[in-house]
Structures are given as structure tokens and as C-alpha cells.
Amino acid sequence: MLLVDNKPIDAAFLQQYPAGSIQRKALEIMQKSEETLRYGSLDELKFELELRNAIVKAAEDLSRSGLRFAVFSKSYANPDYWTRRSDGGFLLKTGVKASDAIRDIFKNGRLYGTECATAMPIVYFKALLDVFGDEAFNKMFSTIYLMNWRYLPAELSMTGRMQKTKTYLPGDRRYITNPDVDPQTPEWQGENVIDLGNGRYYGHGMGRRTIDEIVRALNQNRFAGARREAYLLDTVGRPDFRRLFREYQRSRTQQVAYRWVS
Amino acid sequence: MNGQNAGVLGRILNTRGGDALKRTFYSTAAKDRGQAAALLNDENTPYPVLWMLLPEIDALGLDSLLSPRNKIACDVTRRKLRKTYGKTLLAPEARSEEDYNALRWMFDTGRDWSPRGVRLELFDAVMDYVAALLIEKYDDAEVLVAIAHLVFRRRRQGRNFHDLVWALYRSADPAALRAIAEYLLSRDREDVVLAAQLLPGGDVPQDALEAQERYQSVLRWIEENGPYLYITGEHFQQTSAPVFVDFDEEAKYLDKPISPKGRTPLTPLTDEEYALLAQFRALPEEERSLLASYSCALRQRDREAWEQWRHLGAAQQVMAARKGFEVM
Numbered sequence: 001m002l003l004v005d006n007k008p009i010d011a012a013f014l015q016q017y018p019a020g021s022i023q024r025k026a027l028e029i030m031q032k033s034e035e036t037l038r039y040g041s042l043d044e045l046k047f048e049l050e051l052r053n054a055i056v057k058a059a060e061d062l063s064r065s066g067l068r069f070a071v072f073s074k075s076y077a078n079p080d081y082w083t084r085r086s087d088g089g090f091l092l093k094t095g096v097k098a099s100d101a102i103r104d105i106f107k108n109g110r111l112y113g114t115e116c117a118t119a120m121p122i123v124y125f126k127a128l129l130d131v132f133g134d135e136a137f138n139k140m141f142s143t144i145y146l147m148n149w150r151y152l153p154a155e156l157s158m159t160g161r162m163q164k165t166k167t168y169l170p171g172d173r174r175y176i177t178n179p180d181v182d183p184q185t186p187e188w189q190g191e192n193v194i195d196l197g198n199g200r201y202y203g204h205g206m207g208r209r210t211i212d213e214i215v216r217a218l219n220q221n222r223f224a225g226a227r228r229e230a231y232l233l234d235t236v237g238r239p240d241f242r243r244l245f246r247e248y249q250r251s252r253t254q255q256v257a258y259r260w261v262s
Numbered sequence: 263m264n265g266q267n268a269g270v271l272g273r274i275l276n277t278r279g280g281d282a283l284k285r286t287f288y289s290t291a292a293k294d295r296g297q298a299a300a301l302l303n304d305e306n307t308p309y310p311v312l313w314m315l316l317p318e319i320d321a322l323g324l325d326s327l328l329s330p331r332n333k334i335a336c337d338v339t340r341r342k343l344r345k346t347y348g349k350t351l352l353a354p355e356a357r358s359e360e361d362y363n364a365l366r367w368m369f370d371t372g373r374d375w376s377p378r379g380v381r382l383e384l385f386d387a388v389m390d391y392v393a394a395l396l397i398e399k400y401d402d403a404e405v406l407v408a409i410a411h412l413v414f415r416r417r418r419q420g421r422n423f424h425d426l427v428w429a430l431y432r433s434a435d436p437a438a439l440r441a442i443a444e445y446l447l448s449r450d451r452e453d454v455v456l457a458a459q460l461l462p463g464g465d466v467p468q469d470a471l472e473a474q475e476r477y478q479s480v481l482r483w484i485e486e487n488g489p490y491l492y493i494t495g496e497h498f499q500q501t502s503a504p505v506f507v508d509f510d511e512e513a514k515y516l517d518k519p520i521s522p523k524g525r526t527p528l529t530p531l532t533d534e535e536y537a538l539l540a541q542f543r544a545l546p547e548e549e550r551s552l553l554a555s556y557s558c559a560l561r562q563r564d565r566e567a568w569e570q571w572r573h574l575g576a577a578q579q580v581m582a583a584r585k586g587f588e589v590m
Binding site for chain 2: 071074087148149175179183186189190
């Protein structure tokens with residue numbers, strides 16, 4: 001059940017989103033959910049829907065960007081924007097705008113190679129950039145370190161934490177684990193994916209696939225004699241939408257105030 | 263890598279560096295391939311020598327002259343570097359003492375070595391692979407503490423340690439957890455942060471007093487839950503707050519040690535234990551936690567009293583546990 005200010009939403013709100021859109025799909029799942037999903041205002045709900053849509057779009061765009069898969073020991077990045085560190089992560093270069101650096105990954109994907117746990121934060125950063133705009137985004141992220149879930153800024157820390165849910169929505173991060181992975185290839189220990197809302201999931205290095213296709217690929221990289229198959233965990237990773245909504249409101253207010261005084 | 267007992271080639275690598283090693287080896291091989299192979303096969307030669315000379319070994323076609331140890335080490339290294347997929351040499355059904363000894367030699371003589379430049383990362387990747395094989399396929403508990411220390415050394419040097427952590431947590435050995443816990447007391451704040459992330463409980467101590475408390479509580483946790491620990495499979499590639507190992511409440515309640523990998527009892531359950539488990543599973547989560555903790559506390563304090571308590575019905579067990587904890 002979906003409640004906004006303790007009331008169900010009216011049909012007109014749903015109708016503003018075209019059938020088949022990510023926002024509409026998410027709303028329909030929320031309304032049918034056996035959980036009670038509460039929002040303080042329609043603006044807060046709209047913000048989450050917009051951000052979810054941006055996450056899906058960023059995932060789709062990253063899958064077409066030419067970004068290659070590379071293990072951390074062989075990762076690489078465009079040196080105009082990023083400094084590759086010896087643990088395989090990418091640090092935003094001093095004097096470079098975070099917005100330009102994130103956009104470059106989507107524009108010049110072939111200049112980048114990394115693991116799936118780095119690709120997921122890239123998706124989130126791009127989604128935030130699209131929703132917040134350059135100015136607010138660059139204020140939020142004066143520095144970025146792209147590596148894996150251990151290195152997340154506070155604004156995105158919740159994307160790294162998996163939580164139990166009964167309501168799976170487009171834009172959710174899921175994880176397919178491979179418990180019997182061959183130690184020779186620990187990069188196949190599991191796959192981080194974004195739910196694209198159409199039965200397909202984006203996983204870096206795999207592209208846009210069904211869960212069964214990803215499970216099959218992981219199973220092929222188990223050690224000989226393995227008994228356990230790869231499987232989809234029932235948990236999800238999500239941004240702290242409420243916190244980001246507050247940030248978003250603050251950034252809009254600041255921009256309006258700035259225009260008034262300038 | 264011990265400089266005194268490193269053999270001729272190891273001493274050259276230690277004192278004159280990789281380029282001098284390659285020159286010396288190449289000129290020796292040009293005169294006498296057998297002599298060059300003998301230097302490699304010297305039992306004191308450390309693995310980093312083989313690592314440095316692998317391109318020369320390939321170029322000179324020396325494989326057939328290598329000792330079994332060196333052949334295995336070359337094969338493991340090539341597999342990791344060249345990503346030879348498919349059935350691995352070291353499949354679990356094909357355990358061999360020769361393979362194990364070669365892997366231990368690679369790890370023992372290679373773990374403290376740091377090549378320079380980009381090859382450092384490839385060398386680390388091979389060490390990660392060797393560590394994972396020793397733990398996963400050979401259940402080698404002797405290397406765990408050394409691997410725990412290597413994780414922190416790599417962190418201090420800005421090197422990648424995540425696959426090494428993954429390898430380390432293919433086991434749930436209390437000795438490794440204790441070794442990690444020592445870093446809660448480190449003066450290096452980043453050591454404390456990493457140790458807190460790697461251990462159960464998660465919260466990062468804010469000062470020395472909190473660190474000492476956390477250290478003591480982790481040691482108590484390991485002591486209390488050691489026989490019931492299992493590997494969760496979580497890691498930094500999956501979540502920012504992985505719980506690498508946890509304890510099995512049912513095993514703790516029954517006092518039934520489990521296999522960390524399979525999370526299954528080491529000995530079959532008796533009919534009585536099945537019956538106890540059935541009533542335990544029917545309880546709400548909060549009461550199951552209470553009974554698991556109380557069962558463990560009571561049997562450590564008074565085994566006879568525990569035997570009597572476990573034969574009570576579930577409701578009586580819960581009541582006894584609530585009262586019992588008040589007086590403990």
C-alpha cells in the first residue's frame with residue numbers, strides 16, 4: 001500500500017506518468033505492495049520516482065558507453081579526469097569538476113575499465129547529476145573516489161547497505177552471489193545489478209540480462225566439483241531517498257535565493 | 263624474504279634488484295641452461311625470483327628443466343595472469359601434497375615482498391589467488407594469521423586488499439579473527455577503522471577507551487561463538503557493511519559445533535536434539551536469541567543445570583532464561 005501524508009494517492013497522480021514509464025511501473029508496484037510505503041508529501045514521492053528513473057537511465061547509458069570490464073589489478077581510467085590509485089580505484093583529479101568527470105565515463109567509456117562494484121556507484125553518481133544539475137552536484141561532491149562499496153560518500157552510503165524488502169522496484173540494486181566461485185577468478189564471486197524494470201538487469205561486464213542469464217554466467221565460473229549454484233539475494237540496495245530529497249529541496253532553495261540576490 | 267637464506271638468485275634480487283637478477287640469469291642460461299635451472303631449483307630460492315624471471319623462463323623454454331615445485335608455481339602464476347579459464351589444475355578432488363607444498367612455498371616466501379610499479383598489483387593478485395587456494399582447497403589454518411597481517415600491511419601501503427579479505431573469509435577461524443582484533447588497538451586510525459569493519463559488530467571505536475572495550479567484547483564474542491561460526495559470503499564487492507562471519511543461533515542453543523563453510527552440524531543431530539530444535543524454531547526471533555545466549559551462558563557456568571534446563575518446555579526455558587539472566 002502506498003500512503004502520502006497518510007492518504008492513498010488519487011488516480012490523477014498515477015496518470016501523469018505514461019504507461020510503461022519507469023515512474024508508472026514503480027507506482028503500480030508500490031500500490032500493490034503488501035508493505036505500507038509512506039511518503040511525507042507528493043513532492044517527496046515524485047523525487048524518488050524521478051531519481052529511480054534516472055538510475056535506470058544511467059544504467060542503460062552505462063551499458064552502451066563502451067566501459068570495459070577489468071579486475072582492479074588491471075583497471076584503467078581517463079587520466080584527464082581521474083587518478084588511478086594502486087588499489088585499482090579512481091580518484092577525482094584536483095581542479096576537475098565532478099560533473100565533467102562523471103559525464104566523461106559515459107562519453108568516453110572505452111577509456112575506462114573496472115569491476116562491477118565500481119560501475120554501480122558510477123550509475124548512482126550519474127543519476128544524481130541528472131536530477132540535481134551540475135551546480136548542486138559539484139557542491140555535493142568536491143571529491144569522489146570510485147572503487148567499491150567501502151568508499152562511498154555519505155550521500156550515497158545507503159546504496160552500499162543491503163536491506164530486506166518485499167517490494168522490488170525499478171532502480172533497485174540487487175546482488176547475485178556465487179558461493180562456490182573458483183578462487184582463480186574472484187571477480188566472479190557475484191554480480192551487482194540494477195533492476196531496469198522490464199525483467200532485465202544491468203550488470204557491468206554482462207550488459208542487460210535476465211537473472212537466469214546472469215546466474216548461468218556465474219555458474220560457469222565455479223570451481224570444479226562445486227555443488228552450490230549462484231542465486232539472487234532477496235535484499236536490495238537503495239539510496240536514502242528521503243535524505244536526498246531534503247538535499248534536493250535545499251539546493252533548489254539556495255539556487256532561488258541566489259537568483260534573487262544576484 | 264630472508265636475505266641470508268635466499269639462495270644465489272634471491273640474494274641478487276635482494277641486494278641488486280630485479281634488473282641485475284634478469285641480467286645474471288640470462289647470461290648464466292646463455293652459457294649453461296642446466297646451471298640456470300639449477301639456480302632456480304635451489305630449495306632456498308624464494309618465489310619472487312621465479313615471479314621476476316617468468317618471462318625469461320618462457321623465452322628460454324626452461325620449463326622442462328624446472329623442479330616440480332617450480333613447475334607448479336609457474337603454472338599457478340600463468341593461470342592467474344593469463345586468465346586460463348576452465349577446469350583448474352587444483353580442483354578440489356585433485357588435492358596433492360606436491361601442489362600444497364608449492365603453494366605454501368609461494369606464500370611463505372612471497373608474502374613480504376613488494377615489487378615496484380604496475381607489476382606489484384599483478385603480484386598481489388597472484389598472492390591473493392594462492393591465499394584463496396590454501397584456505398579454500400587445502401583448509402590451511404596456519405596461513406590465516408599471516409594473511410590477516412598482510413591485509414593491514416597492504417592497506418597501509420595503499421595496495422588492494424579486498425580479494426585478500428575475501429580469501430581470508432573463506433574460513434571463519436577464531437585465530438584469524440583474534441589477529442584482526444589486535445588492530446583495534448593500533449595507533450593508526452585507519453587500521454582501527456578497517457579492523458572494526460572486518461569484525462562482527464561493525465561500529466568504529468571513536469577513541470582509545472572505546473577501542474579497548476570493543477577489543478575485549480570482540481574477544482568475548484569469539485570465545486562464546488567460536489564453535490558456531492559460519493561464513494556468510496558477504497564482502498566489500500557486495501555491500502559497504504559486510505558481515506563476514508556470524509554465529510548460528512540453533513547451533514549455539516544446542517551446543518552443536520558446525521562446519522563454517524556448509525553451516526551444517528559436524529555430528530548428526532540426535533532425536534532429542536531434533537525435538538528441541540522444533541520447539542526452538544517455533545519461538546519468536548527475540549526469544550530464540552534469548553535462548554541461544556542463555557543456553558551458552560548457563561552451560562559455561564553449570565553444565566548440570568544446563569542439562570536440566572534444556573529438558574524444560576520452550577515456555578519454561580524462556581521464563582528461566584529471563585530470570586536466570588537477571589541473577590547472572
